[in-house]
Amino acid sequence: MLDDTGRTLVGDAGSRDPIDALRAIRAQRHELDRAEALAVRRARNANASWQLIALALEVSRQAVHKKYGGSRRKD
Structure with a gap:
């Protein structure tokens, strides 16, 4: 279920202005990443394996572990 922000972003992604649409898509991607x-952190706290998380995300265990499992990179 989408909140008001999610509904706004989805609506903006269909904008006739392609720049507005691109900005909305970028914002959606950011929200989905968060x-x-x-969800990955909650799954790990509930003792879900990396393999189970990877299956849910339809990626390899190595990919999900690389993205979420190691120490955080310094940017």
């Missing part, structure tokens, strides 16, 4: 990271 939601995925939170």
Whole structure:
């Protein structure tokens, strides 16, 4: 279920202005990345294996572990 922000972003992604649409898509991607990271953290806290998380995300265990499992990179 989308909140008001999610509905706005989805609507903006269909804008006739391609720049507005691109900005909305970028914002959606950012929100989805944050939601995925939170869900992965919650799954790990609930003792889900990297393999089970990878299956849910339809990626390899190595990919999900590389993205979420190691120490955070310094940017």
